[in-house]
Amino acid sequence: MAADLKFAKTHEWARSESGGLATVGISSYAVEALTDLVFMQLPTVGKRIKAGDSIGEIESVKAVSDLYSPLSGEIVEVNTALAANLETLGKDPYGEGWIVRIRPDDPKELDSLLDRPAYDALVSSRP
Numbered sequence: 001m002a003a004d005l006k007f008a009k010t011h012e013w014a015r016s017e018s019g020g021l022a023t024v025g026i027s028s029y030a031v032e033a034l035t036d037l038v039f040m041q042l043p044t045v046g047k048r049i050k051a052g053d054s055i056g057e058i059e060s061v062k063a064v065s066d067l068y069s070p071l072s073g074e075i076v077e078v079n080t081a082l083a084a085n086l087e088t089l090g091k092d093p094y095g096e097g098w099i100v101r102i103r104p105d106d107p108k109e110l111d112s113l114l115d116r117p118a119y120d121a122l123v124s125s126r127p
Helices: 028-034 080-084 087-091 107-112 116-124
Strands: 012-016 022-026 037-041 054-060 064-068 073-078 100-104
Touching (some): 012 107, 037 080, 037 087, 080 087, 100 107
Antiparallel strands (some): 054 064, 073 100
């Protein structure tokens, strides 16, 4: 997995992209914890969000979980193919399994997220 990913404590990741955009998805840890995904509700392009806002839901046979934005800004692209192909999240959560692309209000907000070692320490301390 790329070292350029940053993680929220709620298991979403963000990666800075060219053109000032950030790609957002959920971690492999979250996908494995949810198991058996059955439905995903995605946000609409143009929606303005703040870091920590719900941007959709993901449902498994076990539970429904909110998807939270790790950044504030505007949603400029949504991976609409993902809702019909949820298995992509299990196969490639950091590539084809991206959820949205955001134009961040403040690109430095990425710096407040966890790097990979800090995120790994967070999830390894969970039961």
